[in-house]
Amino acid sequence: MTRRVVITGIGIRAPGGKGAKEFWSTLTSGRTATRRITFFDPSPYRSQVAAEADFDPVIEGLTAPETDRMDRATQFAVVCAREAVRDSGLELGGLDPYRVGVGLGSAVAAATSLEREYLALSGRGRDWEMDPARLSPHMFDYMAPSVMAAEVAWTVGAEGPVAMVSNGCTSGLDSVGHAVQLIREGSADVMVAGACDTPITPIVVACFDAIKATTPRNDAPEQASRPFDGSRNGFVLAEGAAMFVLEEYDSARRRDAHIYAEVTGYATRSNAFHMTGLKPDGREMAEAIRVALDESRADVTAVDYINAHGSGTKQNDRHETAAFKRSLGQHAYETPVSSIKSMVGHSLGAIGSVEIAASLLAIEHNVVPPTANLHTGDPECDLDYVPLTAREHRVNTVLTVGSGFGGFQSAMVLRSLQEVS
């Protein structure tokens, strides 16, 4: 028997608002959350803007010991996991903990804490040798960050398979895809899955500066993230997290859960080309899309909306546009495509999950979020990118994709239940 997997709960913290409601309001208003970096003085950096989240651990209900031991990204994940479980209406106490698992994605994991501890241990970068007197008892867990998945597992009482998936910027899609596979194969009945990253810290800003991947458009932060626009010149770094409750379909139905969508297909491929570079032809992403649609038993024309990776770098947006055309053919021209990174920035490993949340809400509301800041065309990006304003549109089937350093190309198909049955 085929085990089907549905999403019944969403928890999200992204720039521009907390929770699904505020998140959706930001997206549909076309507001951008990019600002000049406030977490540290960004003036020595090439890119000085980012999409920061207004996250207050006290307001979020975290205790002092929790805030002390958890990296900021972990805090985001735990808060989102709690919210997702509440949203799902699932009674955790009534579940067999052995049948509950966790899939947590993150690209740079505890980067913020690593940098803080590094400064303390090294005399602010003066020494190669470390001062053991300044050693935090949590340092090991910032280097080897699987504690992040453990914290989520403790939050939801999971004692089944717990995995941390760290595939760079496709982690947010791949962690959920991993969870789907585990439910399908019968290793778990419920998975709390998603991803988090809080990379707005000097070392991460500097490493993207070095390869000129982030935008230097510092004079107008709100216009800095410009996916598919002819004048785009790099992505806007962001932070955020989204966690979901994924369940085996029959049990979700039995408890009369609200079902956002079914995950009908997921696939990932690698470009085996370059750690950061993309070939313009989009071949491997197109293959991931083909396989995800095939697994969904869906024809390409079923796709109502493409939630793009749309990072706003020259090469990504061209690569991705080619991949959509290569996989969907003529239908690529007839389907709205948008990048929410234009509004909430690029939160690295987290963004794939944040984009799944946007896709679920697009299905929920039959509205396609726009691509903000899209004013000027690019001959190589010639699809319908839903510029500037949200669009009412029947959305039953969403294709959401991601592309990451290391060559990862992932695709997921989400379908409303009426569409599937």
Place this chain on the structure above:
Amino acid sequence: MSAVGAARAAGTGHAPTVARVPGPGAGPYPGTRPVYVTGIGVAAPNGLGLEHYWEAVLAGRSGVVPITRFDTSRYPARLAGQIEDFDASEHLPSRLLPQTDVSTRLALAAADWAIADAGVDPSTTADYDMGVVTSNGCGGFEFTHREFKKLWSVGPQAVSVYESFAWFYAVNTGQISIRNGMRGPSSALVAEQAGGLDALGHAQRTVRRGTPLVVTGGVDSAFDPWGWVSHLSSGRISHATDPEHAYLPFDAAARGYVPGEGGAILVVEDPAAARARGASRVYGEIAGYASTFDPAPEGVRGELPARPGRPPGLRRAAEQALAQAGLAPQDVDVVFADAAGVRDLDRAEATAIRELFGAHRVPVTAPKALIGRLYAGGGPLDVATALLAIRDGVIPASGASADVPADYGIDLVTKGPREARVACALVLARGRWGFNSAVVVREATI
């Protein structure tokens, strides 16, 4: 046409004619379909390369030494399982050197050796038919330490263009994929010491879902001063000064573990695909895999009220892995233990083994006592060692561990290798904070 079939039609290489598993469709996939290990590459503190390592293990040669990479005088622990004879420039193109941490160099070399050992020519295999699934516990830590230092002592403009990926946990998967033109489903998993077995388990899943060949395993290294104090902060590192007796898992004198570096990379294949390409040798089958998680520790506030008295999940992982393999405890000829070297943890593992198998009913070994705990590399290296035990009919010993408390009730292999027919081995690994993973390997012929 199935997606895989479509990929084949659009293919870029000479595809072997393989009986396909039922597609990557939405259904559960066959839980018992065999997945073979056809190639192994090892980079261990006591031996580079599979046979050098095995020879050292059987001879009881230790790779635990005083750290030479930096001045350890100010730190309370100074011993590590250090690889001393690896010159990356002998194994890798020089263009890869500026962009790789030592852990990635070891992973790339081990992958090369595994692929050569399997007799696979990646350039003649369809690119989507090869995936890469590795585990990484610590990332490219020494590399990133250097870049942190440059950032804070010189400035942002001094940070390397390679930092953005040389550091992150997906780096070994990505670099192995690029070096070998492997474009199939790939992933990177992080679960401290348990993650390496998770990678093997996910590789098994990936093959069963229709990708004929997956390069898998794990490698770690973090022996720069920052990595070293990070190890120390775990509170589980042995402060002993005698290399031979620093890491004594299951011994009454256990006093913590010694961190090591390296690991193993394996080639795993669908048997039909392996046969179709003319593979002549198989080390064994990855017959079962499972992972579980321990109950929340006391004092951690979850969404649920505390549930005291729930047992740790290690035994359950072992049981589930055996069930997946269709085997019972009496089918197991040897257990390769997680072997924390920390008394409470040793006792908990001994209890799980004793309760599952019966007291003294199965040989238990921990050859990692010779090299330390390798984090993501530990599980895959234990699996490699188990496959060699199957091949040669000999169970290696557990380093210098000798004095096992009677109440542990385990038959620890000590004081030299033990000859025994080994048809099936259970490999256990635990990751800090509650990760438990188990892999069952058994003999197989091509």
Place this chain on the structure above:
Amino acid sequence: MTNAITMTLDDLHRILAACGGASEDWPAGKDVHDHPFEELGYDSLALMEAAAHIENEYGVQVPDEVIPQLTCPRDVLDLVNGSAARTA
């Protein structure tokens, strides 16, 4: 201020080797002024790293938008030496 330092092909080779690793694809003793960097074994990241070194060593700014246009050694030498000549 006179910038008397002229960059030679050997200088560039040395910088690239330092930034992107020694390349097995750089033919010894051949005039490679017009060989594409990709054929010589250096990708865009190696060039970006080299650009930062060139700025430090030769005091010549290599603007972001110019880097993708540097396709062969001659492009870099013209930029550096031409710029030096102008400065002089």
